[in-house]
Amino acid sequence: MASDDDFESTTTTSRRASRTRSATRTSPESATTTRQSVEVDLPSVFPSEIASELPSEYASATPSDVLSGLSTALPSTLPSGYPNSTDGMVVLPDGAGITIGDRKYDSFLTKEAAASYRTLNSSVTGCYAQNGAMPLLLSDHAMCNLGFHCPNSTDLMPPQYCPPSFECQAARSMKGSCPEQGILEPIVCKAGYYCPPGGQNQYPCKKGTFCPVGSFEPWKCSFGAICPAESERQIVTVPFGFMIAFDVLLGIIVAIGFFISARRKRTKRNYSVVKNEKDLDADDVELIPTGDRASVATFHDQDELDSNPDFKVFMHFVARIIKTKEVGLSFDFEGLEFEPQRGKKVLKGVSGSIKSGSMWAVMGGSGAGKSTFFNVLMGKTKNTGGSIKINGHAKDLTKYKKLIGYVPQDDIVIPELTVRENILHSARVRLPMTWRDNEIQEYVDSLISCIGLSHVQHSLVGDATRPVVSGGQRKRVSIGMELAAAPMCIFLDEPTSGLDSTSASSIMRLLKAISKLGVTTITIIHQPREQIYTGFDNIMLLGNGSMIYAGPTTSTSTYFNSLGFTFPTRENPADVIMDIITGHGQQYTHDRNWATDSVGSLVDQWSSKGMRTQFLDASTPPRTASPSNSVISTPEQEEFLRLTMKKRGASWPAQAYYCCKRSITQQVRTKGSFFFEIGIGALAGGVIGLSASAAKGQLFRGLYKDSFIILSPAVDYQSVPQVGLLGGMAVGLAASAPAVRVFGEEKMIFNREAAAGHSMSAYYVGKMVSVLPRLFLSSLHYSVFMGILATPIMAWTDMFIAILLYFFCVYGLASCVGMVVKREDGPLLAVMASLIIGILGGVAPPLSKVATWKLEWLWRMSPGVWFTEAFVSQCLLPLDYLYFLKAASEATGFKLGQFSLDMGMLFVIGCVYRIIAYVLLITVQRKR
Numbered sequence: 001m002a003s004d005d006d007f008e009s010t011t012t013t014s015r016r017a018s019r020t021r022s023a024t025r026t027s028p029e030s031a032t033t034t035r036q037s038v039e040v041d042l043p044s045v046f047p048s049e050i051a052s053e054l055p056s057e058y059a060s061a062t063p064s065d066v067l068s069g070l071s072t073a074l075p076s077t078l079p080s081g082y083p084n085s086t087d088g089m090v091v092l093p094d095g096a097g098i099t100i101g102d103r104k105y106d107s108f109l110t111k112e113a114a115a116s117y118r119t120l121n122s123s124v125t126g127c128y129a130q131n132g133a134m135p136l137l138l139s140d141h142a143m144c145n146l147g148f149h150c151p152n153s154t155d156l157m158p159p160q161y162c163p164p165s166f167e168c169q170a171a172r173s174m175k176g177s178c179p180e181q182g183i184l185e186p187i188v189c190k191a192g193y194y195c196p197p198g199g200q201n202q203y204p205c206k207k208g209t210f211c212p213v214g215s216f217e218p219w220k221c222s223f224g225a226i227c228p229a230e231s232e233r234q235i236v237t238v239p240f241g242f243m244i245a246f247d248v249l250l251g252i253i254v255a256i257g258f259f260i261s262a263r264r265k266r267t268k269r270n271y272s273v274v275k276n277e278k279d280l281d282a283d284d285v286e287l288i289p290t291g292d293r294a295s296v297a298t299f300h301d302q303d304e305l306d307s308n309p310d311f312k313v314f315m316h317f318v319a320r321i322i323k324t325k326e327v328g329l330s331f332d333f334e335g336l337e338f339e340p341q342r343g344k345k346v347l348k349g350v351s352g353s354i355k356s357g358s359m360w361a362v363m364g365g366s367g368a369g370k371s372t373f374f375n376v377l378m379g380k381t382k383n384t385g386g387s388i389k390i391n392g393h394a395k396d397l398t399k400y401k402k403l404i405g406y407v408p409q410d411d412i413v414i415p416e417l418t419v420r421e422n423i424l425h426s427a428r429v430r431l432p433m434t435w436r437d438n439e440i441q442e443y444v445d446s447l448i449s450c451i452g453l454s455h456v457q458h459s460l461v462g463d464a465t466r467p468v469v470s471g472g473q474r475k476r477v478s479i480g481m482e483l484a485a486a487p488m489c490i491f492l493d494e495p496t497s498g499l500d501s502t503s504a505s506s507i508m509r510l511l512k513a514i515s516k517l518g519v520t521t522i523t524i525i526h527q528p529r530e531q532i533y534t535g536f537d538n539i540m541l542l543g544n545g546s547m548i549y550a551g552p553t554t555s556t557s558t559y560f561n562s563l564g565f566t567f568p569t570r571e572n573p574a575d576v577i578m579d580i581i582t583g584h585g586q587q588y589t590h591d592r593n594w595a596t597d598s599v600g601s602l603v604d605q606w607s608s609k610g611m612r613t614q615f616l617d618a619s620t621p622p623r624t625a626s627p628s629n630s631v632i633s634t635p636e637q638e639e640f641l642r643l644t645m646k647k648r649g650a651s652w653p654a655q656a657y658y659c660c661k662r663s664i665t666q667q668v669r670t671k672g673s674f675f676f677e678i679g680i681g682a683l684a685g686g687v688i689g690l691s692a693s694a695a696k697g698q699l700f701r702g703l704y705k706d707s708f709i710i711l712s713p714a715v716d717y718q719s720v721p722q723v724g725l726l727g728g729m730a731v732g733l734a735a736s737a738p739a740v741r742v743f744g745e746e747k748m749i750f751n752r753e754a755a756a757g758h759s760m761s762a763y764y765v766g767k768m769v770s771v772l773p774r775l776f777l778s779s780l781h782y783s784v785f786m787g788i789l790a791t792p793i794m795a796w797t798d799m800f801i802a803i804l805l806y807f808f809c810v811y812g813l814a815s816c817v818g819m820v821v822k823r824e825d826g827p828l829l830a831v832m833a834s835l836i837i838g839i840l841g842g843v844a845p846p847l848s849k850v851a852t853w854k855l856e857w858l859w860r861m862s863p864g865v866w867f868t869e870a871f872v873s874q875c876l877l878p879l880d881y882l883y884f885l886k887a888a889s890e891a892t893g894f895k896l897g898q899f900s901l902d903m904g905m906l907f908v909i910g911c912v913y914r915i916i917a918y919v920l921l922i923t924v925q926r927k928r
């Protein structure tokens with residue numbers, strides 16, 4: 001095909017020349033025959049050596065006439081009236097050309113004359129045209145394309161194409177030339193050499209430069225590249241040096257991090273903000289009113305409580321931040337109901353009041369509706385009936401989320417962080433922005449001491465699959481994370497489960513202490529030991545979603561006695577109550593019929609006796625400083641709450657910074673995955689580079705530019721896109737699984753933090769920024785090995801940018817996948833998704849084919865296309881002077897010369913993926 005086109009264009013040019021000349025031709029036979037010929041001075045047309053040998057008939061021939069004579073079969077196809085010429089030359093009248101196929105001939109040689117010319121040409125130029133073919137002029141003057149070597153061509157002996165024998169063709173493909181092609185056929189300048197414009201000379205490439213096949217000038221090697229004399233490619237070393245430097249730097253940073261962390265473990269922090277006990281005593285805030293000390297001590301030994309200096313420091317800080325003297329948080333709820341779309345009512349008309357500063361326990365059997373009650377009260381689940389008032393106003397508690405703490409049933413903590421880091425992060429993000437960092441650190445230290453975690457504060461938290469601290473310690477971390485925020489109201493879902501009784505008492509003691517400062521404390525609790533049970537001010541009992549009892553803990557036995565139950569003196573009252581409300585209380589009553597519908601009976605008793613009134617009346621009297629549940633907060637108090645909320649929490653940039661820092665710490669701690677990803681990147685670059693290294697940088701072969709197109713070897717349009725495709729797939733394999741881990745495995749954490757008022761966008765931005773060093777390092781390792789081994793002709797920096805942006809896209813895509821699929825399915829599906837976008841890179845099926853299906857827009861939505869296109873474009877464009885790139889572009893479908901657009905689109909797609917992931921994250925969070 002290619003040679004046909006070339007032939008046509010060559011003959012067209014020659015014909016044009018022939019016509020110009022034929023205007024001055026005169027022929028002896030022109031009057032009587034149709035032949036036209038021109039008297040031509042032979043030496044002006046052919047080299048004198050040839051001209052002297054030519055028969056006289058060639059006086060009327062031009063080189064293009066001779067060229068046209070190549071159609072050796074013509075004589076037998078002549079129309080009538082134009083018999084074979086015996087003098088070797090037949091020239092048709094103007095406009096009476098013969099069309100064969102898609103070519104038109106207006107003059108030609110007879111077979112005999114052509115053979116004669118061929119012989120002559122061979123003897124002069126050494127071109128042994130095969131099978132009766134004629135040499136083909138590539139130009140009518142000494143023109144030599146850029147990048148070619150035409151040492152013997154002159155205006156009189158222009159470059160020509162010598163139709164090769166099979167052997168010669170094979171030799172050309174292998175070595176670029178064969179002896180039989182003669183001295184006039186241009187040869188593409190060989191690798192390691194360059195042929196300055198004109199093509200007369202071919203020089204070896206000097207040291208410091210390199211010359212790929214077809215160079216017309218040496219290519220300057222980039223700084224530091226390995227380029228000995230006669231190099232056909234450059235081996236870049238500076239990026240390799242950068243890579244090593246970054247690796248060493250990374251190693252140093254990690255080592256310093258470990259050193260600091262080890263030192264921190266050894267150093268005991270001294271309090272500087274609160275120096276000594278004197279300061280605490282002098283504080284105008286009464287930490288725990290004297291009258292309440294006994295009830296605080298209920299959970300534990302009074303002496304121990306008072307003798308712990310950290311406890312005093314902690315209380316000092318809490319008292320400073322929780323100014324519940326002004327206002328606290330109280331709840332009134334009336335007829336609360338929750339009925340899921342499918343299923344029966346979970347909450348049935350639960351009513352009650354919880355005053356600020358009171359400490360409540362919520363008890364009930366499994367499935368009684370305790371967690372649902374929590375969720376409805378906190379506004380996480382919308383109640384389907386009833387109303388909730390906060391401080392006497394019908395409001396949603398989510399509006400106060402910065403003042404609320406919620407300890408979930410499951411330990412949602414970050415396993416890769418230490419105990420202290422988990423708590424410190426929560427404190428930094430949620431405490432008032434006016435606090436200095438050393439104050440926050442001291443507050444956290446005192447809190448850690450109070451919850452009994454000082455000895456493990458620098459241990460990683462781990463998780464259920466990789467435990468580092470114990471389950472009970474992890475539970476205390478979870479509680480610590482909420483206490484660190486100094487909330488005005490704290491909800492705890494089974495905080496003591498998994499704790500030994502001493503630790504449980506210690507935690508409850510702490511909660512009791514802060515509740516005495518005005519913090520409303522509501523705790524779901526299972527099987528509390530007696531000490532803990534009696535430490536609660538009030539207790540709420542739920543059964544089958546209904547209220548069974550709500551009132552002072554001390555009144556429970558009286559209440560159940562009134563219903564005919566007797567509490568054995570030696571039994572834990574909490575256990576007795578649990579037995580009764582779960583329908584196993586037969587042993588405590590003489591009523592033989594009671595066991596039937598036991599819980600319903602209790603509920604009936606509660607409602608029929610108007611116990612709600614009793615509940616209200618019997619609540620613990622409010623502390624003088626706190627408003628009563630029946631007191632509606634004043635506008636001033638509401639304003640105070642609003643300002644408190646405004647001050648709470650770090651600024652957005654600070655939150656983003658903390659999240660970023662935390663995420664980087666996590667990545668360093670999961671160094672296996674971190675180095676694995678970088679290692680895979682390096683390995684992929686190395687393997688793909690190695691597979692392409694045999695081509696010595698010549699990954700592309702196209703059709704030579706006009707008019708040398710007929711000299712073109714077999715084209716290779718596929719190698720460059722394939723290397724791009726392989727690169728994209730390798731990046732997908734290397735990055736998607738770790739990316740899912742980074743983004744997808746923290747949905748629970750995200751939900752917990754979002755519910756606690758952390759900025760969702762700051763979290764996400766921090767997370768995104770934290771992976772940039774990882775992307776950078778992976779891209780660096782990939783492109784360095786790829787650059788050294790495959791030596792593509794594109795600039796290394798372009799390759800690095802393209803790979804970096806492709807990593808960026810893969811991370812974005814993997815985070816989208818991580819948001820919607822289950823944690824265990826995430827890595828596999830992310831790898832699949834990355835492979836799909838790689839395959840949609842327009843290599844197979846080629847983008848040109850896809851365009852015929854009118855589906856290019858779909859392919860263009862995949863980053864793979866833009867990545868491969870950038871790769872193709874940057875590898876081909878430097879060869880624009882040599883090859884007919886338009887043909888390559890049309891064959892592959894990739895557009896050349898729009899590298900900036902390709903990179904821009906990769907960036908945009910990567911950002912779009914991130915926006916989608918963020919929307920998914922928010923959507924999932926809102927659904928909870």
Ligand SMILES: Nc1ncnc2c1ncn2[C@@H]1O[C@H](COP(=O)(O)OP(=O)(O)OP(=O)(O)O)[C@@H](O)[C@H]1O
Pocket residue numbers: 340341342343346364365366367368369370371372373
């Ligand atoms: N959104 C919902 N849709 C359907 N059923 C629900 C929904 N929420 C809760 N339930 C059901 O309501 C019942 C009470 O659930 P809840 O989690 O409140 O119980 P619980 O008292 O906290 O139990 P446990 O002590 O075992 O945690 C359960 O049977 C639960 O399956």
